[in-house]
Amino acid sequence: MASVFDITGSFxxxxxxxxxxxxxxxxxxxxIVGHALRSELAFKVDVTSSxxxxxxxxxxxxxxxxxxxxxxxxxxxRTLGRQDKIAGTTEVGVGKSMCGGPxxxxxxxxxxxxxxxxxxxxxxNGE
Amino acid sequence: xxxxxxxxxxxxEVKKLRREIGxxxxxxxxxRADTERLKEGLLGRCKRRDDQIRGLEHKIEAMRISxxxxxxxxxxxxxxxxxxxKQTEGLxxxxxxxxxxxxxxxxxxDRLSEVEVLGIVRDLNExxxxxxxxxxxxxxxxxxxxxxxxxxVDPTSKPRAPVLVQLARNRDPLGLTLLLQSCLCYLVVNMxxxxxxxxxxxxxxxxxQSLSASGERRFVNVRQHVTHPS
Numbered sequence: 001m002a003s004v005f006d007i008t009g010s011f012x013x014x015x016x017x018x019x020x021x022x023x024x025x026x027x028x029x030x031x032i033v034g035h036a037l038r039s040e041l042a043f044k045v046d047v048t049s050s051x052x053x054x055x056x057x058x059x060x061x062x063x064x065x066x067x068x069x070x071x072x073x074x075x076x077x078r079t080l081g082r083q084d085k086i087a088g089t090t091e092v093g094v095g096k097s098m099c100g101g102p103x104x105x106x107x108x109x110x111x112x113x114x115x116x117x118x119x120x121x122x123x124x125n126g127e
Numbered sequence: 128x129x130x131x132x133x134x135x136x137x138x139x140e141v142k143k144l145r146r147e148i149g150x151x152x153x154x155x156x157x158x159r160a161d162t163e164r165l166k167e168g169l170l171g172r173c174k175r176r177d178d179q180i181r182g183l184e185h186k187i188e189a190m191r192i193s194x195x196x197x198x199x200x201x202x203x204x205x206x207x208x209x210x211x212x213k214q215t216e217g218l219x220x221x222x223x224x225x226x227x228x229x230x231x232x233x234x235x236x237d238r239l240s241e242v243e244v245l246g247i248v249r250d251l252n253e254x255x256x257x258x259x260x261x262x263x264x265x266x267x268x269x270x271x272x273x274x275x276x277x278x279x280v281d282p283t284s285k286p287r288a289p290v291l292v293q294l295a296r297n298r299d300p301l302g303l304t305l306l307l308q309s310c311l312c313y314l315v316v317n318m319x320x321x322x323x324x325x326x327x328x329x330x331x332x333x334x335x336q337s338l339s340a341s342g343e344r345r346f347v348n349v350r351q352h353v354t355h356p357s
Contacts, residue, residue: 007306
């Protein structure tokens with residue numbers, strides 16, 4: 001997080017960036033960590049009939065409507081193309097996989113699509 | 128004359144009486160002999176009965192001894208059976224405890240529904256958004272209060288940087304918020320993917336993959352005990 005603020009060039013050192021992050025959002029980040037641990041507990045202990053994981057998309061990957069939803073722009077299929085590239089993930093998704101029957105492969109299912117922003121939407125807005 | 132006649136009659140009477148007495152004596156002797164025979168017969172019968180009674184007593188004693196031996200044998204058998212039953216019950220109790228312990232491995236029932244899990248993840252996403260927005264707002268306040276400009280960043284130094292990085296470098300608040308969100312999401316995914324063999328930071332992924340490859344679904348639940356050994 002401190003490195004992100006290094007990018008802006010607003011702080012003279014990473015240490016200053018870190019101090020800023022700690023001063024502003026330490027409690028919030030701790031809460032996020034708590035939620036993350038709770039999620040892991042839910043996936044690995046509370047739910048055993050399937051393997052659930054959090055989903056994340058890396059920047060530069062191609063948009064896939066089956067696994068993602070567009071957080072920033074329009075979700076209309078006519079305006080979304082397969083060539084659209086992802087700028088970043090704004091909300092994690094949830095996927096699960098289950099054992100099929102005898103001789104069947106594992107079944108994958110998206111329970112919650114990853115929310116992403118597309119490069120084109122960010123650039124248009126930025127301009 | 129008269130007197131002689133009287134004596135003769137008396138003499139005759141005495142003779143008669145003597146004959147009667149003799150008859151009575153012989154009758155008495157016969158009766159005595161009969162009584163003696165009866166007595167001997169009765170004594171013989173009593174002796175036989177006594178012998179029979181003694182024989183029966185011996186028999187009863189022998190049966191009692193035999194019965195006691197049988198009873199003692201049966202009591203011993205019962206005690207052995209009780210001991211075996213006790214051991215079996217102990218073994219059953221131990222096996223039941225083991226079974227109860229392994230039941231958690233075999234159980235595939237979920238303690239949380241999908242809706243509840245998704246609720247946790249949505250809260251997590253909301254938290255991520257709140258933190259990113261708060262950091263950006265505080266950063267904007269800091270920026271607006273600064274007299275000097277940016278420190279040392281050259282926008283052309285990394286032309287192929289991701290879009291959000293470029294926006295952050297250009298001090299675009301929206302770009303910064305989105306970049307923070309993305310970073311926090313990445314952090315969270317890495318934190319929760321210790322068992323995921325497809326994640327690069329999955330420490331337990333290979334263990335989990337090898338267990339899953341065995342085809343035994345119940346092995347998957349081993350992770351419960353690795354995560355929470357209690």
